[in-house]
Amino acid sequence: FASTSLENVNMAGLKTQNSDVVAWISVDGTNINYPVVQTSNNDYYLNHSFYKYKTYNGWVFMDYRNSYNFEDNNTIIYGHNLLNKTAFGSLENVFTKKWVENSNKSIVVITEGKTYYFTVFSAYYTSPETYYLQNVFYGEDSYQAFLNTIRSRNILAIDNSVSVNDKIITLSTCNDGSSGRKVVHAKLVAVY
Numbered sequence: 001f002a003s004t005s006l007e008n009v010n011m012a013g014l015k016t017q018n019s020d021v022v023a024w025i026s027v028d029g030t031n032i033n034y035p036v037v038q039t040s041n042n043d044y045y046l047n048h049s050f051y052k053y054k055t056y057n058g059w060v061f062m063d064y065r066n067s068y069n070f071e072d073n074n075t076i077i078y079g080h081n082l083l084n085k086t087a088f089g090s091l092e093n094v095f096t097k098k099w100v101e102n103s104n105k106s107i108v109v110i111t112e113g114k115t116y117y118f119t120v121f122s123a124y125y126t127s128p129e130t131y132y133l134q135n136v137f138y139g140e141d142s143y144q145a146f147l148n149t150i151r152s153r154n155i156l157a158i159d160n161s162v163s164v165n166d167k168i169i170t171l172s173t174c175n176d177g178s179s180g181r182k183v184v185h186a187k188l189v190a191v192y
Contacts (some may be wrong), residue, residue, distance in 0.1 A: 011112045022068035024110040029103035031090040038062040074135045081173040088173035118186035122154035140164045
């Protein structure tokens, strides 16, 4: 999948291979270029491949609590931090000075009928926790407080403005050694 150009992503064709497909994700300056699946829990794709074979590599998947059409304030996508740089193994690139200086900081998500463009506004390391995995907010104040917190954690020299009017996407993977987490947040800037 990694060598597939975005122009050649065929969502209908992917769904014939796996009915759990909800999107395609591509992160600039990384190897992340995959179909995204979603099922009724956050456990199955931790140890199953795109073709539903049992494997420790798992697959890139959307949080089961999220709407597959990116209508939630915070859509969460998970992938393993694999040493061969597949799945979310190359998410580490986002944390480098080279990426900050050379990337367009974009995440492109394709669904059936729409293409979403996100811009990274925050990236950081954290201990295993559930705070940044929140996807339901009770009013603008709750969402604003959440955005303020994840912005304040940012360790990159990038513009990290974001408001309660923005929908965001969160990418989550283990940090090396799996004792912590690598987290990247991006805000929706355009939909076609």
